[in-house]
Structures are given as C-alpha cells and as structure tokens.
Amino acid sequence: MNIYSAEFIKSSKLIEDCPEGDKPEYAFIGRSNVGKSSLINMLSNKKGLAKTSSTPGKTQLINHFLINDSWYLTDLPGYGYAKASKSSRIAFSKMIEKYVLFRKNLVNLFVLIDSRHLPMQIDLDFINWLGEEGIPFSLIFTKLDKVTQKEFSFNFKKYSQELRKTWDDLPEMFKSSSEKKIGKEEILSFIEDTNKY
Ligand code: GTP
C-alpha cells in the first residue's frame, strides 16, 4: 500500500474524546519504550509524526493519525512503566482497557514486543487477556536491528512456546526495525488486506 498522506488529528485522554469511530482503525500497544511511536513514523514515512523518546513514558494520551484520508493509525501509551506512580499506572491501564474494549471501529491491535527480551509475564498476561475478550490482535517483534539472527530465533522460539500453552493457533506475527525500515511492507499489506469497513 502506498501512503500518500498522514496527518495528526487529535490527542485524547479518554475514549469519549476520541475522533468519531467512522473509519477503520489500527492501534499500537506494548510496554513503554518498545517502539510504538517510532513504528508509526516508519509506516507513515513521516519522521516526526508521532513523538518518540529514549525515556520511557513519552506517549501519555491516545493519539489519532489519519492515513490516506481514510483510516486511522493510533498510538497508545505504553504499559508497565515501572517508574510511573501507582495511581498513574492504574489510570493508564484503565484508559487502555476501555479503549481496547469499546473502540468499535478498531480492526486490529498490534501488540509490540521487544525482540531483545525473553517472554515477559506482563506481555503474556496482556495477550491472554485480549484472547479472553476476543479482541483481534497480532504481534510485532520490534528493534530487530538490535539482535543477531540467532538471538532473535531463540527469543521467538521461547515466545511461541509460551503462547502455545494457551493458544492452539498462534496469532499473526511480524518483525520490524524502525531504524532499518524492516517490516513495513508486511505490516502495510496486512492492513490493506483487512481494511474493509
Ligand atoms: P512510550 O511512548 O514511552 O511508551 O514509548 P514507545 O513505545 O512509543 O517508543 P518510542 O517509539 O518512543 O521509542 C523508544 C526508543 O527506542 C527511542 O529511543 C527510539 O529511537 C528507539 N527505537 C524505537 N524503534 C527502534 C528500532 O527499531 N531500532 C532501534 N535501534 N531503536 C528503536
């Protein structure tokens, strides 16, 4: 798919404040610092579209970007940011939970996972919760440029083993590097194929 326009629409604190849900929407979620905002910039060919930072906890609101005047890419705050206060962590997880459960035009949630790590309980818990709630999702292993092929294969195998404990069929999985522009075509093709609303 060719992206010819990508425009910031709005930052929202609550699902009630989000733009009207009249277009297909694809959202990016995952632990703080996993590379959600960077991936949105890579996919949309616009470097500064979503704000990125080396400090976790940069994205604090639900950010909507309108692509090709016809569908939304949505950047969400990260979960599991250890340094955030307990009350703000609770507020974030409530915000994310409500968005995921009630955003009616959400076509697919991309759950981002850092390729450098072995399976983390917080990600597995979140993925399993999505399954229980019947939310359509797929996984993206990010920062591929930071691991060797061997390290990635090892971590990927461990993830697959963990997921098979609760899933008969594994979800769709992608690899990406925003730094090296890996994964763009695959992710955009997936969006194109499911983008019927
Ligand atoms: P929060 O908004 O804080 O939840 O973080 P985020 O998931 O949006 O991460 P963000 O895109 O801001 O990236 C976090 C850091 O990782 C930044 O320093 C990015 O430059 C870096 N980063 C993101 N993607 C990649 C990648 O594919 N490769 C490398 N090497 N660095 C990356």
Ligand code: MG
């Ligand atoms: Mg971000």
